[in-house]
Amino acid sequence: MTTAVATPARTSSRHLSGFWVVAVAFLSLMAFGTAPTPLWPIYQQRDHFGATTVTIAFAVMVVGAASSLRWLGHLSDRLGRRRIIVPALLTGILSAVVLAGWPSLAGLIIGRLLTGVAIGLMASTATAYLTDLYSEARPDRTGSRLPGLVATAANLGGLALGPLVAGVFAEWVGAPLHTVYIVFAVLMTILLGFVLASPETVDTELADQDRPVRFAVRPGQLAGFGAAAVIGAFSFAVLGLFSSLGAIIVRGELGITSHFIAGLVPFLAFAASAVGQLALGKVALPRLITIGVVLFPIGLALTAVSLYHASLGLALLAAAFAGAGVGLLFKGGVTQAAIAAEPASRAGVLATFFVLSYFGMGLPSIAFSLFIRHFDLKLTMIGFAVVLSVGALAAVLVARRPATTVQPVPVS
Numbered sequence: 001m002t003t004a005v006a007t008p009a010r011t012s013s014r015h016l017s018g019f020w021v022v023a024v025a026f027l028s029l030m031a032f033g034t035a036p037t038p039l040w041p042i043y044q045q046r047d048h049f050g051a052t053t054v055t056i057a058f059a060v061m062v063v064g065a066a067s068s069l070r071w072l073g074h075l076s077d078r079l080g081r082r083r084i085i086v087p088a089l090l091t092g093i094l095s096a097v098v099l100a101g102w103p104s105l106a107g108l109i110i111g112r113l114l115t116g117v118a119i120g121l122m123a124s125t126a127t128a129y130l131t132d133l134y135s136e137a138r139p140d141r142t143g144s145r146l147p148g149l150v151a152t153a154a155n156l157g158g159l160a161l162g163p164l165v166a167g168v169f170a171e172w173v174g175a176p177l178h179t180v181y182i183v184f185a186v187l188m189t190i191l192l193g194f195v196l197a198s199p200e201t202v203d204t205e206l207a208d209q210d211r212p213v214r215f216a217v218r219p220g221q222l223a224g225f226g227a228a229a230v231i232g233a234f235s236f237a238v239l240g241l242f243s244s245l246g247a248i249i250v251r252g253e254l255g256i257t258s259h260f261i262a263g264l265v266p267f268l269a270f271a272a273s274a275v276g277q278l279a280l281g282k283v284a285l286p287r288l289i290t291i292g293v294v295l296f297p298i299g300l301a302l303t304a305v306s307l308y309h310a311s312l313g314l315a316l317l318a319a320a321f322a323g324a325g326v327g328l329l330f331k332g333g334v335t336q337a338a339i340a341a342e343p344a345s346r347a348g349v350l351a352t353f354f355v356l357s358y359f360g361m362g363l364p365s366i367a368f369s370l371f372i373r374h375f376d377l378k379l380t381m382i383g384f385a386v387v388l389s390v391g392a393l394a395a396v397l398v399a400r401r402p403a404t405t406v407q408p409v410p411v412s
Contacts, residue, residue, distance in 0.1 A: 015137035018198030025191040026126040030158025032184040033119045037163035038263035055369040058244035062362030064116020066355045073124030073351040080202040081129035088121035089192045096185035127151040132201035160270030167263020215348045221340035228336035230395035233360025235330040240361035242266040269319040273327030292328030293396045300385035307378045
């Protein structure tokens with residue numbers, strides 16, 4: 001009787017195939033998270049609720065994601081990457097089943113909450129898992145930028161594809177409030193099987209012996225981290241607006257009833273964000289955030305102008321400029337947060353950064369929907385653009401200041 005022994009070549013192949021499986025799973029779950037974007041007007045017509053209810057349904061996902069990141073995001077360092085990715089996909093599948101089979105507002109809220117939990121688990125783990133898998137598959141390419149590029153493309157590319165795919169289904173396939181979620185449920189179920197066959201990369205026994213402080217910033221970097229968090233929150237506020245109310249604004253202000261177009265606008269915003277990050281990935285941090293803080297208000301200003309001069313082309317251009325600015329600012333915020341972190345607490349610091357960013361995605365959108373109940377939409381958009389642009393500029397200026405010497409700030 002002979003015992004099969006895994007050869008280095010076979011092990012490398014498993015890790016490389018696992019790398020691409022996890023990348024596709026990451027992309028698919030993020031796409032599922034933004035898929036309802038062009039469907040919100042359909043929900044409005046069917047259930048007769050207003051913009052505030054839509055933003056609350058959207059914000060519930062944000063709460064789920066932020067809570068998942070805050071309380072569960074660090075667990076992959078102890079329990080293993082695959083043991084977090086699998087529950088993320090299972091939760092995503094359950095969410096899709098709830099959204100497809102429970103058509104009431106309660107079902108929508110619960111389904112979106114589960115979506116947020118799934119996204120939080122995936123977002124907190126997938127990038128580290130991709131880095132681990134690639135390092136095992138290609139040990140001779142230490143420091144390669146490929147895992148980071150793939151993680152960015154999967155994250156933002158998935159967020160971009162969700163509205164586009166759902167827009168296609170809503171425009172040309174029947175029963176979009178069911179079929180979209182069923183398709184994603186099937187896709188995530190298939191990917192779940194492949195993820196289960198992927199190798200684990202964390203030695204859980206060693207990880208259990210070393211439990212670093214979840215949050216600790218380096219001396220003099222507390223203000224830098226705070227500025228990074230503000231940059232992340234203000235950046236995500238724009239993406240939150242496009243994701244929650246973008247389709248409703250396209251339909252109500254531009255008079256365009258096409259569900260595909262309703263999905264195309266947020267697609268461009270997220271896609272431009274991804275392209276900006278990938279294209280300028282090697283640019284130094286100060287220059288990166290400077291370019292971002294210039295594009296950011298231009299995109300917001302064009303968005304406001306597109307409401308006064310109803311034009312699809314202008315709306316698409318605005319989404320592209322705003323998305324590119326968001327992508328560069330957010331990448332700068334992530335980099336600044338990582339610089340501010342104590343090395344042993346980097347995962348905890350980044351998890352906190354993402355939690356604050358996700359709250360930025362939800363709360364301003366709710367505030368926006370409340371304001372337009374009492375004030376003109378166009379004036380509200382101008383105020384929104386001014387506040388976010390000035391806030392982002394102030395945060396960038398703080399982030400570029402030299403660090404002051406203070407003691408580390410640990411938070412367990």
